[in-house]
Amino acid sequence: MKVSCLHENLARGLGLVGRAVAARSTLPVLGNVLLATEDSRLRLSATNLELGISCWIGAKVHSEGSTTVPAKTFIDLVGTLPKDQVDLELTERTQTLQVSCAQFKNDIKCIDSEEFPILPSAGDGQSLDLNVRDLRSMIGQVVFAAATDDARPVLTGVEVKIDESEVSFAAADGFRLALCNSALSSTNDQAISAIVPARGLAELSRIIGDRDDPVTLTLPVGRGQAIFRAKDIELVSQLVEGNFPDYQQLIPESYSTRSVLGTDEFLNACRAAQVFAREAAYAARLKIIPGDESDPGSVEVSANAAETGSNESVVDATVEGDAVEIGFNVRYLTDVLQVIDTPNVALETNGDSSPGVIRPVGRDDFVSVIMPMHIGR
Amino acid sequence: MTANETRWGVVGHEWAVATLSHHIHTRRLQHAYLLSGTPSIGKQTVAVAFARALFCTKTNSPCPSPTYCRTCSLVARHKHPDVHMLSPVETGSFINTGKISIDAVRELVHRLSLKPIETNRRVAIISNFEAAARPAADAMLKTLEEPPGNTIIIITTDNLASLPSTIVSRCTQLPMRPLLCSTVERALCENWGASREHSATLARISGGRLGLAVRSLSDDTIHENRSAQLSGLLNILPASRVDRFVFAKNLTKDREALFATLDLWASWFRDVMHVAADANTPLINIDKQTEIAFAANQLTAGGAARAVSAVRTAQTQLKRNANSRLVIEVLMLEIPHIKVSHNSL
Numbered sequence: 149m150k151v152s153c154l155h156e157n158l159a160r161g162l163g164l165v166g167r168a169v170a171a172r173s174t175l176p177v178l179g180n181v182l183l184a185t186e187d188s189r190l191r192l193s194a195t196n197l198e199l200g201i202s203c204w205i206g207a208k209v210h211s212e213g214s215t216t217v218p219a220k221t222f223i224d225l226v227g228t229l230p231k232d233q234v235d236l237e238l239t240e241r242t243q244t245l246q247v248s249c250a251q252f253k254n255d256i257k258c259i260d261s262e263e264f265p266i267l268p269s270a271g272d273g274q275s276l277d278l279n280v281r282d283l284r285s286m287i288g289q290v291v292f293a294a295a296t297d298d299a300r301p302v303l304t305g306v307e308v309k310i311d312e313s314e315v316s317f318a319a320a321d322g323f324r325l326a327l328c329n330s331a332l333s334s335t336n337d338q339a340i341s342a343i344v345p346a347r348g349l350a351e352l353s354r355i356i357g358d359r360d361d362p363v364t365l366t367l368p369v370g371r372g373q374a375i376f377r378a379k380d381i382e383l384v385s386q387l388v389e390g391n392f393p394d395y396q397q398l399i400p401e402s403y404s405t406r407s408v409l410g411t412d413e414f415l416n417a418c419r420a421a422q423v424f425a426r427e428a429a430y431a432a433r434l435k436i437i438p439g440d441e442s443d444p445g446s447v448e449v450s451a452n453a454a455e456t457g458s459n460e461s462v463v464d465a466t467v468e469g470d471a472v473e474i475g476f477n478v479r480y481l482t483d484v485l486q487v488i489d490t491p492n493v494a495l496e497t498n499g500d501s502s503p504g505v506i507r508p509v510g511r512d513d514f515v516s517v518i519m520p521m522h523i524g525r
Numbered sequence: 526m527t528a529n530e531t532r533w534g535v536v537g538h539e540w541a542v543a544t545l546s547h548h549i550h551t552r553r554l555q556h557a558y559l560l561s562g563t564p565s566i567g568k569q570t571v572a573v574a575f576a577r578a579l580f581c582t583k584t585n586s587p588c589p590s591p592t593y594c595r596t597c598s599l600v601a602r603h604k605h606p607d608v609h610m611l612s613p614v615e616t617g618s619f620i621n622t623g624k625i626s627i628d629a630v631r632e633l634v635h636r637l638s639l640k641p642i643e644t645n646r647r648v649a650i651i652s653n654f655e656a657a658a659r660p661a662a663d664a665m666l667k668t669l670e671e672p673p674g675n676t677i678i679i680i681t682t683d684n685l686a687s688l689p690s691t692i693v694s695r696c697t698q699l700p701m702r703p704l705l706c707s708t709v710e711r712a713l714c715e716n717w718g719a720s721r722e723h724s725a726t727l728a729r730i731s732g733g734r735l736g737l738a739v740r741s742l743s744d745d746t747i748h749e750n751r752s753a754q755l756s757g758l759l760n761i762l763p764a765s766r767v768d769r770f771v772f773a774k775n776l777t778k779d780r781e782a783l784f785a786t787l788d789l790w791a792s793w794f795r796d797v798m799h800v801a802a803d804a805n806t807p808l809i810n811i812d813k814q815t816e817i818a819f820a821a822n823q824l825t826a827g828g829a830a831r832a833v834s835a836v837r838t839a840q841t842q843l844k845r846n847a848n849s850r851l852v853i854e855v856l857m858l859e860i861p862h863i864k865v866s867h868n869s870l
Contacts, residue, residue, distance in 0.1 A: 175604055197606050197642055262595060265606040266643055298631060301638030301673065345639070372640020372674075386639040389673035 149213025149238040157205040169219040170196035184214035200384040214261040275366040294346035295321035305343035305388035348385030403496035405469035415485040417449040417461040427453035432478035475523035537704040555697040561685040562701035565736030568681040613656035625657035646675030703733025769857040798829035835859035
């Protein structure tokens with residue numbers, strides 16, 4: 149293999165794929181970045197067997213080939229090279245990659261690319277174009293609700309469900325659920341359902357960052373992977389094995405009290421409560437007082453911790469229905485209020501021991517369900 | 526060579542290989558297998574061969590060595606992305622002082638919860654699971670009972686009794702025995718190119734543990750250690766109590782090696798017992814025939830048997846974390862006082 153490319157491209161590519169390199173793994177090759185020539189471009193790939201990122205950079209290919217370079221060494225080295233043309237030349241027999249740039253000449257010991265796990269290509273399987281902006285906002289709206297511990301592995305993932313005209317993302321951790329939908333730009337003839345690890349989606353949202361070109365989602369037939377592909381970058385995420393719980397039945401169909409609050413005011417009240425609730429298992433008390441003819445009503449958010457002190461803030465609200473006093477984990481409230489971008493938010497409750505539902509007012513593409521906490525009287 | 530040897534590249538263990546192979550062919554694979562037996566008899570080899578058989582792209586039986594396909598070669602070198610190897614960190618020779626940490630188990634459980642990467646299933650091979658502390662073993666329970674997808678978990682252990690019953694009851698058990706001496710001898714000759722004579726000695730000394738025999742072929746220190754340990758025993762047999770206690774003090778400095786030493790001593794007394802009883806059984810320590818015969822003249826079979834059980838008791842006490850110095854001093858009082866013809870010093 150002999151390739152020349154620009155330092156700038158190489159550094160950018162390594163910055164992208166570097167995130168998927170396994171820091172410490174039983175397979176040494178996972179600490180490496182795959183370099184391969186493909187259609188007169190250079191492909192850089194890294195995977196930690198859960199998440200794989202590939203990126204293609206423009207290069208002048210003198211002779212075809214592939215190898216895997218130790219990621220840390222290579223990234224550190226490229227960081228120190230001058231902004232000039234970089235020449236990479238592999239000696240197949242010894243698996244030594246010579247990296248030369250201006251007056252610098254370096255030899256790096258590599259591992260044969262045969263050992264690198266085969267990353268699937270987006271060629272086969274059903275695929276679908278997704279709008280990059282929708283995708284990013286949807287990821288942001290659900291990933292926080294995914295479980296972080298492995299007690300129930302399916303809950304560490306986000307369920308991605310695509311039917312004829314709509315795509316929906318759902319995440320839950322046993323105490324809360326976040327669900328959001330978005331219309332598809334093109335029609336889709338085959339329903340898709342997969343559980344993608346939340347970590348993978350968060351990484352996707354980061355790497356597609358400020359791009360505008362659409363992202364293609366492919367689910368290769370017979371392989372447990374989802375491939376997200378943008379122009380010259382590809383992210384492969386291993387899917388989670390198992391069935392996602394049927395969350396539709398968790399969303400209450402009716403409510404006895406509906407309170408509409410200003411999103412920012414509610415969020416601020418929750419943040420203030422969190423300061424105190426931190427010491428008391430994050431329990432915050434919401435006292436919902438319905439209005440009468442002269443007063444629309446209010447929601448009183450309070451928290452108290454024996455050692456820290458107590459807090460109480462009143463948020464003006466339009467309350468319909470019965471008065472109720474309910475406890476929530478205040479972190480769950482702040483998490484979901486942070487991702488709602490409408491000025492007002494509705495909190496629907498059914499008494500103090502039923503889940504609370506939070507919806508943005510004026511949009512019906514997002515809903516979050518939070519289990520209440522038991523609060524002493 | 527039988528058909529199984531050529532098909533799976535495993536020496537001996539025909540029964541285990543046939544059972545596993547039958548499970549593959551009849552599609553009656555179990556979700557978890559537990560291979561148990563003495564150290565170094567080839568449990569891991571069988572486990573890896575089984576993984577190759579599951580994954581080999583060509584047929585349902587893995588490629589013959591050494592013409593491996595890519596999959597087989599990756600599995601054999603423990604580098605396949607869908608085969609997860611977990612073994613105690615810092616594995617010793619016989620007694621495993623290494624531990625399987627709870628973090629390693631959790632990491633494995635997490636990996637298994639994802640869909641496989643290149644193939645249609647994941648395989649986890651956990652070696653020496655007895656090295657997992659109780660919390661680490663418990664962390665495995667849920668996955669072991671109901672592994673996600675097509676996952677197959679293969680556990681190997683040297684000591685079945687020390688595994689929690691909750692683990693054992695969740696697995697299909699495949700108890701494995703040491704190989705026949707003749708099998709080891711032939712394998713050493715044919716597959717590892719050892720001389721006929723050397724093979725015969727090693728096969729005896731290793732007691733059917735092919736792994737150990739193969740390691741001794743390339744590693745001289747194993748042989749040297751063994752000689753040192755045996756001559757230690759021969760030296761103290763005629764020695765006074767004071768000398769024996771001094772020896773005990775030195776011996777207990779390395780607790781790890783102590784266990785192997787005791788194993789060897791037990792096998793030596795076992796040989797003495799057999800000779801004293803005029804049993805026509807092959808000796809294990811075939812290179813020490815003269816000493817064994819001399820000792821057997823001074824001891825009854827019963828006396829030798831008592832010495833064997835004294836050594837075994839000491840080992841049990843050591844396993845239970847008794848003070849090693851005290852244990853060995855007690856042992857020194859129990860070991861019979863006899864002359865050895867040959868002074869190996």
